[in-house]
Amino acid sequence: MELVYSQEVLLKMERRNTKTFTTGEFATYVGVKKDTLFYYDKINLFKPAGKLLNGYRYYTYDQLKAFSTLHTLRKLGLSIEELKEYISSEDKYKLVQMAKQQTVTVEKEIGKLLQIQRFFQQILSTEEELKHINVGEVYVQQMEKKHIHLSTTSLNTGMNTVEEWSDQYKRFAEQLSLQIPVPIGSLLTNDTLIQERFERVDALFSYSESETEHSRPEGLYAIYYHKGPYSNIESSYRYVTNFIKSEGYSIVGHAYEEYVYDLLRTNNEEEYLTKISIQVKRH
Structure with missing residues (x-):
């Protein structure tokens, strides 16, 4: 006799065999807000492993590395559009191309930060100098x-x-x-x-x-x-x-x-x- 299970039962059986996270648990684990996961799901950038019949999303351990890579690239300054292009690309050298582009961007940002640093250092050194003059x-x-x-x-x-x-x-x-x-x-x-x-x-x-x-x-x-x-x-x-x-x-x-x-x-x-x-x- 063949046993027939509902989708929810199958998901529960799967969840018993694979550690899963609720949206809140996954967000806490990876260090982002729940709203970030909801937004990524909405724009098809990073989707949950699945949904229960009640509509609740769940994530798995298998997704941690993928999300970590995605989130790291985001923190490094890549736009949402660039991330989508990266994920959808089958070119294994895509990351290298992006690295070259981002290196130029980062160098410009470093130059800007150094200018800011020198600007404030000049103010502080000048103020110190003025203490010793008339x-x-x-x-x-x-x-x-x-x-x-x-x-x-x-x-x-x-x-x-x-x-x-x-x-x-x-x-x-x-x-x-x-x-x-x-x-x-x-x-x-x-x-x-x-x-x-x-x-x-x-x-x-x-x-x-x-x-x-x-x-x-x-x-x-x-x-x-x-x-x-x-x-x-x-x-x-x-x-x-x-x-x-x-x-x-x-x-x-x-x-x-x-x-x-x-x-x-x-x-x-x-x-x-x-x-x-x-x-x-x-x-």
């Missing part, structure tokens, strides 16, 4: 060589207005492929300083952690912190250059402007703080 005083000190990125502005033309500076800033940021704001300073050449054309800027620069074509040379620098609007900075340059002459130094390099406190820190121009560093040597 605004309005000129300091002469040895500074180490630092690699810089330099804008392509013509040194003959220069930037004499806020509009020219802003336009060059935009182009320079694009040249650097910046994904976040980073400190960008202004450079006045040695010739500009000697001619006392303090109203102009010759180029823009940004410090670099890696070796570049340009650098701020190692040497002695006269350092001054200009407080107040940029429109008043000419008077600070005259004060510093007069100090350099009176103390027996001569200007032998460029001036580097770094914007310590700017619009990012305060809306009050009277609180702006600009660090001016001019390379000098003693007679």
Whole structure:
């Protein structure tokens, strides 16, 4: 006599032979929310092993590795569409192709994170530096060589207005492929300083952690912190250059402007703080 079992009985018999999970149990085991499993089922990305007559889903141990692979790829940044394509593909090299694509994406993300890290490190180091200076005083000190990125502005033309500076800033940021704001300073050449054309800027620069074509040379620098609007900075340059002459130094390099406190820190121009560093040597 042949025995006939209902689907539910068969599933129960199967469940006794194979360890199964409810949706909640499986979600807890793999470390996701139940809603994630429901969503994956709905979009046909990852479906349960089966359903009982009451409609409840169940999952098996055999599915753990498949889900782990899927979830790992998801956490690595693959989109739902890419995952569907991967699952449905019969190409055994598909994962290798995806790895190549994702490597490029990850490298870009690492670059962005490094920019963010340098941005905040610069804020912290500058704040520490300010604890040891008096605004309005000129300091002469040895500074180490630092690699810089330099804008392509013509040194003959220069930037004499806020509009020219802003336009060059935009182009320079694009040249650097910046994904976040980073400190960008202004450079006045040695010739500009000697001619006392303090109203102009010759180029823009940004410090670099890696070796570049340009650098701020190692040497002695006269350092001054200009407080107040940029429109008043000419008077600070005259004060510093007069100090350099009176103390027996001569200007032998460029001036580097770094914007310590700017619009990012305060809306009050009277609180702006600009660090001016001019390379000098003693007679």
